[in-house]
Amino acid sequence: MMETFSLLPLEPVQWAWGVVLFWLALGFAALLLQRVPQLLSRLVFPLGALGALFIAGVGVAGLLLPASTIVLPIGLPDLPFHLRLDALSAFFMVLLGGAAFGITVYASGYFKSMAGGPLALLALWYHLFLGGMVTVLLANDAYAFMVAWEVMALSSYFLVTTDHKVPEIRRAGFLYLLIAHVGAISLLLTFGVLQGGQGDYTFDTMRLAEMTPFWASVAYLLALFGFGAKAGMVPLHVWLPEAHPAAPSPVSALMSGVMLKTAIYGLLRVTFDLLNIQIGWWGTLALALGLITALYGVIFAAVQSDMKRLLAWSSIENIGILLAAFGLTLIFYTDGKGALAALTLTALLYHALNHAFFKGLLFVGTGSVLHATGVRHMGHLGGLMRFMPWTAWLTLIGALAIAGLPPLNGFVSEWLLLQAFLQTPGLTQPYLNMVIPVAAATLALAAALAAYVMVKFFGVVFLGQPRDPALHEAHEAGWPERLGMLWLAAGCVLLGLFPAQVIGWLAPVVSLLTDQTLVNDGNWLMLAPISAERASYAPLIFFAVVAAVLLLTFVWVRRVYHGRVRRSDPWDCGYPEQDARMQDSAEGFGQPIRQIFEVFMKVERETPDPFSRSPHYHGASLDKAWFIFYVPIARVTNWLSEQAGRLQHGRIQWYLIYSFATLIFLLVFTTR
Amino acid sequence: MSTGILLQLAQTLLAILLAPLLMGWVNQCRAWLQGRSAPPITQPYRTLKKLFHKDAVIAHNASPLFRFAPYMIFACMALAAGIVPTIVNDLPFSPAADVIALVGIFALARVFLALAAMDIGTSFGTLGARREMLVSFLAEPALLMVFFTASLISQSTELPVIVETLAHQEFAIYPSLAFAAVAFWMISVAENARIPVDNPSTHLELTMIHEAMILEYSARHLALIEWAVALKLFTYSALGIALFLPWGIAVQGDLAALPLALVAMVAKLLLGGAVLAFIETISAKVRLFRAPEFLGTAFLLAVLGMLIHFLLEV
Numbered sequence: 001m002m003e004t005f006s007l008l009p010l011e012p013v014q015w016a017w018g019v020v021l022f023w024l025a026l027g028f029a030a031l032l033l034q035r036v037p038q039l040l041s042r043l044v045f046p047l048g049a050l051g052a053l054f055i056a057g058v059g060v061a062g063l064l065l066p067a068s069t070i071v072l073p074i075g076l077p078d079l080p081f082h083l084r085l086d087a088l089s090a091f092f093m094v095l096l097g098g099a100a101f102g103i104t105v106y107a108s109g110y111f112k113s114m115a116g117g118p119l120a121l122l123a124l125w126y127h128l129f130l131g132g133m134v135t136v137l138l139a140n141d142a143y144a145f146m147v148a149w150e151v152m153a154l155s156s157y158f159l160v161t162t163d164h165k166v167p168e169i170r171r172a173g174f175l176y177l178l179i180a181h182v183g184a185i186s187l188l189l190t191f192g193v194l195q196g197g198q199g200d201y202t203f204d205t206m207r208l209a210e211m212t213p214f215w216a217s218v219a220y221l222l223a224l225f226g227f228g229a230k231a232g233m234v235p236l237h238v239w240l241p242e243a244h245p246a247a248p249s250p251v252s253a254l255m256s257g258v259m260l261k262t263a264i265y266g267l268l269r270v271t272f273d274l275l276n277i278q279i280g281w282w283g284t285l286a287l288a289l290g291l292i293t294a295l296y297g298v299i300f301a302a303v304q305s306d307m308k309r310l311l312a313w314s315s316i317e318n319i320g321i322l323l324a325a326f327g328l329t330l331i332f333y334t335d336g337k338g339a340l341a342a343l344t345l346t347a348l349l350y351h352a353l354n355h356a357f358f359k360g361l362l363f364v365g366t367g368s369v370l371h372a373t374g375v376r377h378m379g380h381l382g383g384l385m386r387f388m389p390w391t392a393w394l395t396l397i398g399a400l401a402i403a404g405l406p407p408l409n410g411f412v413s414e415w416l417l418l419q420a421f422l423q424t425p426g427l428t429q430p431y432l433n434m435v436i437p438v439a440a441a442t443l444a445l446a447a448a449l450a451a452y453v454m455v456k457f458f459g460v461v462f463l464g465q466p467r468d469p470a471l472h473e474a475h476e477a478g479w480p481e482r483l484g485m486l487w488l489a490a491g492c493v494l495l496g497l498f499p500a501q502v503i504g505w506l507a508p509v510v511s512l513l514t515d516q517t518l519v520n521d522g523n524w525l526m527l528a529p530i531s532a533e534r535a536s537y538a539p540l541i542f543f544a545v546v547a548a549v550l551l552l553t554f555v556w557v558r559r560v561y562h563g564r565v566r567r568s569d570p571w572d573c574g575y576p577e578q579d580a581r582m583q584d585s586a587e588g589f590g591q592p593i594r595q596i597f598e599v600f601m602k603v604e605r606e607t608p609d610p611f612s613r614s615p616h617y618h619g620a621s622l623d624k625a626w627f628i629f630y631v632p633i634a635r636v637t638n639w640l641s642e643q644a645g646r647l648q649h650g651r652i653q654w655y656l657i658y659s660f661a662t663l664i665f666l667l668v669f670t671t672r
Numbered sequence: 673m674s675t676g677i678l679l680q681l682a683q684t685l686l687a688i689l690l691a692p693l694l695m696g697w698v699n700q701c702r703a704w705l706q707g708r709s710a711p712p713i714t715q716p717y718r719t720l721k722k723l724f725h726k727d728a729v730i731a732h733n734a735s736p737l738f739r740f741a742p743y744m745i746f747a748c749m750a751l752a753a754g755i756v757p758t759i760v761n762d763l764p765f766s767p768a769a770d771v772i773a774l775v776g777i778f779a780l781a782r783v784f785l786a787l788a789a790m791d792i793g794t795s796f797g798t799l800g801a802r803r804e805m806l807v808s809f810l811a812e813p814a815l816l817m818v819f820f821t822a823s824l825i826s827q828s829t830e831l832p833v834i835v836e837t838l839a840h841q842e843f844a845i846y847p848s849l850a851f852a853a854v855a856f857w858m859i860s861v862a863e864n865a866r867i868p869v870d871n872p873s874t875h876l877e878l879t880m881i882h883e884a885m886i887l888e889y890s891a892r893h894l895a896l897i898e899w900a901v902a903l904k905l906f907t908y909s910a911l912g913i914a915l916f917l918p919w920g921i922a923v924q925g926d927l928a929a930l931p932l933a934l935v936a937m938v939a940k941l942l943l944g945g946a947v948l949a950f951i952e953t954i955s956a957k958v959r960l961f962r963a964p965e966f967l968g969t970a971f972l973l974a975v976l977g978m979l980i981h982f983l984l985e986v
Contacts, residue, residue: 383793385735396737405783406769406776415772418816422823437978440820441971444813451779451812452805455786459801464793465733526767535829541768545754549747557892561724570731570792570888573877583790584798592806596964 011068013085013138015058016093019051020134023127026051030123037119044123045108048130049101055134056097062090063508075143082202084140087508088273091349092137092265098491099257099356100130106364106484107250109477110371122162122248129155129254136262142191142201149187153180156259159251160243172242179239183229186222187266193219194274206274216277223270224286231263231319234293235625241300244312245376249367252308256315257360261352264322271330272513280429283330286323291439294320294446296625299600301453302593303621305586306376307366310457311359314402317446318355322348324443325417329514331432332420338516340423343529345510346503346518347416353502354409354495358401361488362457365395368477368485369461373470378457378586383466387474392462394485399458401492403451407539407546409495412502412527414447419535449593456589465580497539499527587619594621602627675927676764683760687753691906692716692899694945701949716902723895731792731888741788742889742896748781749903755831756910759933761839761921762832770829771819774911775812778863781900782808789885796877800884803960807869807881810967811862814855817974821852822915824981831914839918847984851977853916858970860908862963864901867952869963879957906941913940 010018030044062068067086075081085093107126111119132152139145157180161173195201196209211219225236232240244252271278297316304310325348332341366376368391375381385392401408421440427433466472477485495502500520507517521536522528528536557563572578594601601621608615647658696713703710730738755769755777769777786801823829825846826837862869865882875883886897914921920936922929958966 383733385737385791386733392735400780400783403779403783404776405780406773411773411776415776418772419829422820422829433982434979437817437820437975437982441813441817441975441978444816445809445971448779448809448812451783452809455783455790455801455805459787459790459798463735463737463787463790464798522767528767532767533828533830533833535770535772536767537770537773538768541765542751542773545751545765545768546744546747549750550743553743553746553896557724557896561892562727564727566727566729567732568729570733570794572794573796578794580793582795583793584795584802589798589802592802592964595961 011070011085012058012062012065012090013068013070013083015061016055016085016134016138017070017072017083019055019058020131020138022051023048023131023134027124027127027131030120030127034120040119040123041108041112045104045111045126048123048127049104049108052097052100052104052130054097056094056101058085059090059093059095059097060505062093063087063505069140075147079141079143079201081144082140082204083135083138083144084203085138087512088265088268089137091506091509092261092352093134095261095353095356096130096133096137096258098353099360099488100254102357102484102487102491103250103253103257103360103364104130104484105487106253106367106481109480109484110248110250110364110367112478113371118162122159125155125158126251129159129251129259133258133262137265140203142188142195142203142206146184146188146191149184152259152262153177153184156247156251156255160247160255162248162251163246166246169246172239172246176239176243179229179236183226183236186226186229190219190222190226190270193222194270203274207276209276211276213277213279216275217279217282219275220271220279220282223267224282224289227263227267227270228289228323230266231260231323232293232297232316233289233319233323234296234316235629237293237297237316238623238626238630240316241304241309241312241623244315244363245306245308249308249363249370252311253360253363253367256312256363257356260315260319261356264319264326264348264352267326268513271326272333278330278334280331280334283327283332283334284432284435285327286330287327287435287439290320290323290325290327291442291446292320293317293323295442295449296320296600298446298449298453299593299597300621300623302449302456303587303590303601305378305590307369307378307381307457307461308363308376310378310453311362311366314450314453315355315359317450318351318359318402321414321417321443321446322351322355324439325351325420328417328420328439331427333514335427335429337423337427338514339518339530340420341514342510342516342518343416343423344420345514346506346529347413347420349506349509350416350495350499350502351410351413354401354413354492357488357491357495358398358410361398361485361492362395362402364481364485364488365391365398366461368481369474371477372474373468375468378460380468381461381466381471382464382468382580382583383462383471384474385462387471388462388476390482391477391485394482394489395462396458397489397492399454401496403454404447405451406537407496407543409492412496412499412537412539415527415537416529417443419529422535423530452593456586460584460586460589464583467580467583467585497543499537499539500524503527503529590621600624679760680754680763680765683758683763684750684754687758687906687910688750688899688903691753691902692720694906694909694941695902697942698905698945698949701946702952705949705953716898720895720899723890723898724892726891728891728893730890733792734888735791738788738791738888739893741784741791742893742900744784745781746896746900746903748777748784749900749907752777752781752907753903753910756907757831757835757914757921758910759922759930759937761835766830766832771823771831771834772816772829774831775816775819778815778904779808779812781904785885785897789888792888794888796884796887799877800881800887803881804885807862807963807967810964810971811859814967814971814974815859815863817971817978818852818856818859818915821848821974821977821981824978825849835914835918835921838915839921846981848977848981849916851973851980853912855970855974855977856912856915858966858973860912861951862967862970864905864908866948868955868958869966871957879960881960909941909944910937913937913944 072081135148301313329344526538606618700710789797922933
């Protein structure tokens with residue numbers, strides 16, 4: 001294996017940087033091609049997709065080869081860009097490339113209708129966004145990292161505000177930009193602490209810096225805040241349900257599937273690689289925050305009626321699961337249980353990869369629905385399975401996968417994580433033994449609620465009767481869209497059926513961070529992370545048996561009995577006036593959850609007067625975090641700026657007096 | 673190995689074939705307790721046969737998912753029945769799925785049933801789907817917690833190992849298992865759509881959950897679903913027996929113990945069915961909005977069981 005790769009003239013990190021440059025070139029070429037919009041969708045996006053596939057390949061090479069580094073002649077005079085590709089970066093590049101390939105293929109068809117100026121600009125931002133994310137993964141000094149981080153944040157801001165003429169979208173974009181930058185400031189401070197007063201901002205120096213527990217904790221907390229803001233950790237999550245629905249669907253898919261994972265990457269990089277010590281309570285904190293985020297996200301997902309907003313909340317839930325896995329990894333690692341840390345970290349990485357595929361798939365699926373119908377509100381959709389069978393069946397795979405159902409991929413990572421929770425009795429800190437069962441229960445509850453959410457999402461959008469007569473005109477997605485979705489769906493199925501292989505590929509990352517690998521005790525068919533006696537799961541056999549029984553039953557029923565079918569109207573319970581409005585609306589389907597978890601929500605409800613001629617119903621379940629955290633902060637900020645505003649009179653005399661007073665003040669105090 | 677596979681097939685087939693009999697037994701017991709004259713114990717088979725012979729009537733707007741779902745649900749339940757040890761422990765098939773995967777199988781079948789219920793787009797279908805998901809989102813984690821308690825005791829999530837630990841080691845009293853057993857009972861009642869959460873013998877719109885979902889089904893599709901329901905009841909009973917009353921089960925390769933194991937299993941199932949009918953007779957169905965409280969209690973009990981294990985038994 002090494003032989004074949006060393007024959008290549010360049011190292012993986014150079015290939016990766018090459019793809020970044022290629023994407024930049026594509027983006028700027030797109031501007032030049034503004035006048036030929038056909039070329040943009042037929043050439044630029046497919047080439048971008050090839051770049052993504054290549055990045056995934058480079059990632060695979062990076063997993064197999066030792067770390068490679070380069071120093072680029074750009075950046076600050078005394079701090080040029082350092083790039084490094086090790087197993088951790090390589091894994092996230094596989095994730096990025098794999099998901100971005102499907103999404104970009106999809107995008108090549110999706111953006112076809114957006115001819116003219118905006119498309120060229122969009123293509124530029126899109127490829128800058130991809131390049132920024134890869135550079136974040138490659139960066140090996142704080143400066144390169146922050147520059148790439150900002151490129152990623154700004155390009156995605158412009159992508160979110162593609163429809164900038166709509167005021168809500170501008171507002172969503174601003175909120176996103178604001179929280180992204182609050183997070184970025186925190187990251188800047190993290191790196192400031194990490195360099196430990198040596199004034200050298202390369203990661204190599206930071207790895208060697210000896211931190212006291214206090215300063216290490218400060219750096220960790222700052223990183224948790226900064227990366228948490230990017231990932232959508234509660235209570236920093238408010239931008240996510242605003243920005244994701246605002247962006248065009250492939251962009252939402254990329255942001256949710258890939259960009260959120262760069263925050264998880266950063267958290268892993270800082271905690272396990274750059275910091276030289278780890279402390280147990282960090283893990284407990286991350287576990288608690290993760291579980292709160294997971295539960296909060298899934299509860300709000302259940303009460304949404306905008307399909308993309310629902311998926312955004314579901315992303316918050318999944319980020320919560322990842323954070324919880326991160327916390328548990330830290331707990332095990334600091335407790336000296338290396339093998340269990342390896343198990344939990346494997347579950348984390350696996351889930352991150354899974355989420356990139358199924359969330360990407362679901363978001364592009366809503367994109368097809370949006371294209372076909374122009375509607376995002378689930379209350380105006382329904383019955384689309386008959387008009388868009390491709391989109392519906394492929395989305396169904398994503399929905400089943402995200403609901404954590406076997407034999408698809410979501411189940412594997414949840415299974416691994418639950419196994420990790422079952423291994424806790426060996427922990428030395430007794431208080432954790434109390435916390436862990438509650439944590440496992442919360443996680444199981446969130447997973448079960450995810451199934452509720454997905455039944456709601458799929459059932460209301462694709463099943464039942466069309467809630468609007470216009471839906472009968474809905475058209476199926478084109479071929480590039482279908483291919484993109486097929487790729488992502490295939491990823492969901494394959495990652496679900498071959499976990500033993502995937503875990504083998506994750507081994508270099510896991511051993512890099514925890515100095516241990518997860519040994520699979522089963523064979524290629526069977527996943528048995530600790531020992532076959534303790535736990536095992538063989539998805540392929542599982543799948544084969546279900547398929548075999550299904551086929552046998554089908555053949556048996558047809559042979560022994562018959563396959564006759566008569567079509568008729570549905571049973572109308574004796575009321576002939578049945579129409580599509582009698583189905584559950586999105587709000588109706590989420591009503592039980594709203595009722596049970598009303599404490600977390602601020603519910604707005606306007607019920608019409610019973611005698612009203614044109615009844616109007618309005619119901620919304622708003623996020624309480626907004627009113628608890630953000631409104632007071634906004635109020636205080638406003639008040640402070642008003643107070644500061646009193647000083648500003650706009651008259652030159654006053655400003656001269658201010659300068660004079662300051663001068664006097666300084667003179668008095670410095671001469672003392 | 674080959675005897676193992678034969679035994680596996682035999683046990684699964686036996687479960688599939690005998691499941692309606694358990695349903696018939698429960699119905700018979702219930703009729704006796706309620707002072708009615710009972711239908712014959714083979715009544716479920718007759719119903720199935722009648723349904724299979726009929727022509728299927730399907731709504732105009734039904735999608736392929738609607739016709740696919742009954743087969744899927746039946747296959748899931750057959751797989752579940754194949755995993756749970758009934759007569760013989762440690763079958764060759766059991767490493768394919770542990771208890772967490774078992775919960776996953778039940779969830780898969782449930783999601784397909786709920787989606788199929790929403791497919792026609794009648795008010796009853798969606799109502800049933802919503803209520804079913806409401807019941808399950810509390811019942812499923814509770815079931816998982818019950819399994820976790822058993823797994824923590826036996827240090828494994830493999831059903832054969834759990835049963836082995838609980839059945840063949842020296843007798844020990846686990847207080848955590850007592851909590852788990854009560855929780856498991858409540859979950860089984862809810863998951864199998866029995867009183868007090870749901871009533872299998874009414875079609876009253878105010879109360880029905882499971883029946884509302886399958887209103888649109890007829891003929892062979894309905895037959896498969898009814899059969900899957902019987903299989904689910906059988907699997908849950910077998911699970912309860914395997915976890916909380918495992919004594920008498922045969923280890924693999926011990927063919928001499930088979931007849932005894934069979935007798936023990938039948939006796940336990942008969943007893944369990946009678947108890948189920950008794951409880952159904954003496955209790956009333958709770959209001960739908962009390963169902964989350966009922967299940968919340970089950971969830972809490974299961975979590976308490978796990979906490980008690982950590983407190984007392986580690």
